Amino acid sequence: MDPQPAPEAEAVDDTAIARERVLVLDFGSQYAQLIARRVREQHVFCEIVRHDITVEQVRAHAPAGLILSGGPSSVYAGAAPTCDPRLFELGLPVLGICYGMQLVCQALGGRVESATTREYGPARCAIIEHSDLLEGLPDEIDVWMSHGDQVTGVSADFTSLARTPSCPIAAVRHQRLPVYGLQFHPEVTHTPLGGLLLRNFVTTVCRCQGTWRLGDFARETVEQLRRRVGTARVICGLSGGVDSSVTAALLYQAIGKQLACILIDNGLLRKDEQAAVIAQFTRHFRADLHVVHAEDRFLEALDGVCDPQEPGHALPRRDRKRGRPRRARRHDQAAPQRGRPAGGTRV
Secondary structure, X not given: OOOOOOOOOOOOOOOHHHHOEEEEXXXXXXXXXXXXXXXXXXXXXXXXXXXXXXXXXXXXXXXXXXXXXXXXXXXXXXXXOOOOHHHHHOOOOEEEEOHHHHHHHHHOOOEEEEEEEEEEXXXXXXXXXXXXXXXXXXXXXXXXXXXXXXXXXXXXXXXEEEEEOOEXXXXXXXXXOOEEEEOOOOOOOOOOOHHHHHHHHHHHHOOOOOOOOHHHHHHHHHHHHHHHHOOOOEEEEEOOOHHHHHHHHHHHHHHHHHEEEEXXXXXXXXXXXXXXXXXXXXXXXXXXXXXEEOHHHHHHHHOOOOOOOOHHHHHXXXXXXXXXXXXXXXXXHOOOOOOOOOOOOOO
């Protein structure tokens, strides 16, 4: 299915969160969240956005810099994810990592080709030029490579900053634009000095002051949610994962009893995950939690399905025949069932 176009630009709240931020454009990298975490460790707010974000949306966010993540595709493939090349002309510092570097170099006149051998693992990287991005690094560093393609040629506007025995162009800098590229991954622990490199990009290149703190983000987010919701009720889906749990916790801090959480047990949760969610959101937060026991429905629909991509299409079609689910009762109206953990709605 083709990806949906990016929504229209929305105004970004003028808060301390928005004054100093870096955007990570996600091209399908398994490390996108880790990149964002590494930037936040430098006390700069970082947000992950779609790779096809528009120029107008970027301007609305008013970031201090952009990071283009890695990804599993080849930039020269017809359906490869890309970004608007006008982003490179905004004057914003840009750091391309792995696929992101290949995309930057190709968009600005370079050449990307399949490497003779796929490279996955540690490598020794020789620093050719200690620019602002590589300031403070020794002449050789350990890096982590994970790529099948690589940049084999750059335009005259680029300067090569580093190389490895198998990758002659391992880091680049544009001479006119504040655009940089790294073929290796600075965000992983296998690149021991990657944190210093990212700090150089955030503080030296992007000129961020590093005044953001996670506690500030939580407090401001709670206030924003409280103003936005007002007296309305909110339904929040809980999966047991970090993202939905943090969302629910922030919502509960903001609006308390106006929040209703729903956890659907589809039979695929981790061991004791349902009990952990019930304990967290009824004993600690005392939220209005509803638990739907749909294990049989989901597992029956998945019977015989081997292709991991099929359930997203097959499950709704098969499950429709079973009719609409029963309405969940509030947890304080439901009696605990034998063999079930106490707390939460039973359906």
